[in-house]
Amino acid sequence: MSISYDAPVLVVGGAGKTARRVTARLEALGLPVRPASRTTAVPFDWSHASTWDAALDGVSGAYLSYAPDLAFPGASDQVAALAGRLAERGVERVVLLSGRGEAGARDSELALLDAVPTASVVRCSFFAQNFTEGMFADGVRAGELAIPVPPDVPEPFVDLDDVADVAVAALRDDAYAGSVLELTGPQALTFGEAVAAIGDALGSPVSFRSASVEEFVTAVVAAGEPAELAYGLVELFAEVMDGRNVATTDTIERVLARPATSLADVVRPVAGHTNGR
Template identity: 55%
Template sequence: MTHERILVTGGTGMTGRRVSHRLAERGVDVRVGSRSGAPPFEWHDPATWDAVLDGVDGVYLCFHPDLAFPGAAEAVSAFAARAAGRGATRMVLLSGRGEEGARRAEEAVRAAFADLTVLRCAMFAQNFSEYILVDAVRAGTVALPVPDVPEPFVDLADVAEAAARALTEDGHAGRLYEMTGPRSLTFAEAGALMGEAAGHPVSYLTVTPADFVAESVRAGMPAEVAEGLTELFTEILDGRNAEPTDGVERALGRPAGDFADYVARAASEGAWS
């Protein structure tokens, strides 16, 4: 069953634009929820909610910058309740693996929408090629305020496909999919793969939280976001999430995409040129 109209919040972001593309391929009428959208949407301005929910059958919930940030659980659960009250029948929540704040948000949203599908994700592989770490990879040193722990980086192509299926197909209501890649790599191992593809060495460096915040702010990130990410990284990148899961395979019926395949694709698209 294909829904007539699906709202994709964070629709211009890393996951949202991929979800929007997958839905459009399925012939879905996609409404992009963003500050620059028509109508505009803002998580922290409930006055913008009703207009973007008008006539919507399904909703992809992607809270920016992360569900672990203060106020996220309250905002996203209130929005989910509003969506349910206006007739939405399917809902997918993007969540984070090993985040206590995200877990609280999941529970709050599920209380508002019992048939919620949760995509609880490992760290995105695409962080190295599109977001906070792309310049670091280009410069040759990835620096984070955590030890060189293993992480089963998940490919956002898999996350977007899972979201699109859950929003347009039966069988996903009420499900929780813990989304990871098929194997764990340390940041140094990931750097070696990216360096080989990029044509220059990429090393990993553990830095202090203060240094990470300072460098992020120098690069243009708002201080509150840099501080929030520091807290998030130190929480989730402590080894607790090192083991891969079968969530992608359960959601999609096929193995998760490997990090090496992501690296080859990103390099071919010029991510680190």
């Protein structure tokens, strides 16, 4: 059954990659939305629970994205605490963005579903847009992506627009209450295959190299990020890039009644803009 919202849907993540897409889709449907992050008029900060009540005031649903990642220590405790406050307010339609194959993320999923059994989880493989607007974009622009992942393990990179479409479907349809929706792209590619395809689309070669932990941490810190983030990403890569996530799913096609978007189709508009077409 389709759900309508008279009160705002809280979208945690503000202008983040998935949150801004979810916000845009809800607004296009004419639904009231409250984007919230550390910098919005009504702020929300996962690390400061004192900001939560104002952000939650009067909301009728919520989309939750956690930064930097649910695999990081303490994430599940914060999700559990927020889920408890949502339950206290009687908020039944909640969607959590989660990571595929991550033990820490699984703890967060269970915490949410325990407190809000009608919530939904959107569990994703790596985002295709990480190559164009996320953590891998600088390397792609420089012509070499060097990160500590195996060169021979494929990943079915998923389109963020597909993710946002599924998240909005889960917010609006009772059919997905209590569900875990596992999303992948249509094809698993190694990082080398992925960046080669991106380079072809951009008309500028991009190579991949499996970097050492030390090299990666140094590069992240040099870019102005804390070492804790770099080491957390190293642990995340080691956990999920062991072959556990190679298989694709048909969830996007089942929910949206269309095929999942390929990495090539994600990159094509970016390449056209870059090439001035």
